[in-house]
Amino acid sequence: xxxxxxxxxxxxxxxxxxxxxxxxxxxxxxxxxxxxxxxxxxxxxxxxxxxxxxxxxxxxxxxxxxxxxxxxxxxxxxxxxxxxxxxxxxxxxxxxxxxxxxxxxxxxxxxxxxxxxxxxxxxxxxxxxxxxxxxxxxxxxxxxxxxxxxxxxxxxxxxxxxxxxxxxxxxxxxxxxxxxxxxxxxxxxxxxxxxxxxxxxxxxxxxxxxxxxxxxxxxxxxxxxxxxxxxxxxxxxxxxxxxxxxxxxxxxxxxxxxxxxxxxxxxxxxxxxxxxxxxxxxxxxxxxxxxxxxxxxxxxxxxxxxxxxxxxxxxxxxxxxxxxxxxxxxxxx
Ligand code: AQP
Numbered sequence: 001x002x003x004x005x006x007x008x009x010x011x012x013x014x015x016x017x018x019x020x021x022x023x024x025x026x027x028x029x030x031x032x033x034x035x036x037x038x039x040x041x042x043x044x045x046x047x048x049x050x051x052x053x054x055x056x057x058x059x060x061x062x063x064x065x066x067x068x069x070x071x072x073x074x075x076x077x078x079x080x081x082x083x084x085x086x087x088x089x090x091x092x093x094x095x096x097x098x099x100x101x102x103x104x105x106x107x108x109x110x111x112x113x114x115x116x117x118x119x120x121x122x123x124x125x126x127x128x129x130x131x132x133x134x135x136x137x138x139x140x141x142x143x144x145x146x147x148x149x150x151x152x153x154x155x156x157x158x159x160x161x162x163x164x165x166x167x168x169x170x171x172x173x174x175x176x177x178x179x180x181x182x183x184x185x186x187x188x189x190x191x192x193x194x195x196x197x198x199x200x201x202x203x204x205x206x207x208x209x210x211x212x213x214x215x216x217x218x219x220x221x222x223x224x225x226x227x228x229x230x231x232x233x234x235x236x237x238x239x240x241x242x243x244x245x246x247x248x249x250x251x252x253x254x255x256x257x258x259x260x261x262x263x264x265x266x267x268x269x270x271x272x273x274x275x276x277x278x279x280x281x282x283x284x285x286x287x288x289x290x291x292x293x294x295x296x297x298x299x300x301x302x303x304x305x306x307x308x309x310x311x312x313x314x315x316x317x318x319x320x321x322x323x324x325x326x327x328x329x330x331x332x333x
Contacts, residue, residue: 004033004177005139007040007080007130010057011049012197014064016206016280017185019287020251021145025179027069029143035075036137036312037065039305042080042087042129046122047111047198060291062301064208067290076315078308080133085316089132090125092323096162097128101154107147131155135171136316143177146184147194152176166326185248188222191240209288212281219245219277224269231265233258245269249276252283 159171
């Protein structure tokens, strides 16, 4: 059975982008594969998180993932920092990855912005830790949004270099699993930027715990252009905001953007946004309600995460021990 690994940072409430690009695709995988889904708090602290907020967001993320349909029985759901293997292998990979490789990572450039000198060293080596997250379990399938493609290529480079340097066939090849019509959901304020849970503007995103009024307001305020909805996909070229809203409606109604265009061609955005709001509220209201219900019992959430960490540890520990033997940190058997 394929082993699947994916992670999400507790750096805020998960957004519609996280949901459509990643979480929603994780749910059916639990029935077909051995799945590990990880709340990657060590990644979240690459940018400062107030401590109490980080703890609250970690629990909130667990509630959101369960509310979206993950099952703590079917998959291994856990918090990254609860399993030391991630940090241990992350350090080893810091010593395998080359600085030139990291310099090419566009996410670092996006996140560090113009103030690169002031970004944390953790943000810079983030892709090495991500490679460790996956390879500590020798997972081979990684369902992520389109934005993570470059990091997975780097993870494969690291695995290959490790195998080559030590003359072993130890770490497997990882296959990204990028799926869905809305593999990359863009900001509601700027269609050229991806929707992010840590964007300073709350108006740029739909949070999974937004109520119907908040969703309606954000969609009403979403940036658009004065042209009506076109008939064909070619009419969305150079219209990133229009393309994004069409993609979102297609994704939440389970259809293709071309079908959305066929149905709404000629409409202005006022009319289109009303339809989009209704579809989003219908889709997200049950998730929000379940999330709020789960958050009423933090003890049960913590217990589920604790069990998940024990199961994850049992898989990762033999892999790390063997990696240490290969490197010479432990004697060979
Ligand atoms: N806008 C997006 N569209 C599609 N997929 C997305 N993902 C994130 N944003 C979008 C996917 O969500 C998964 C978890 O992401 P993450 O939390 O590990 O980090 P991220 O990609 O950096 O997501 P955010 O929301 O932008 O977080 P912050 O603001 O903290 O940096 C990944 O599979 C990602 O592809």
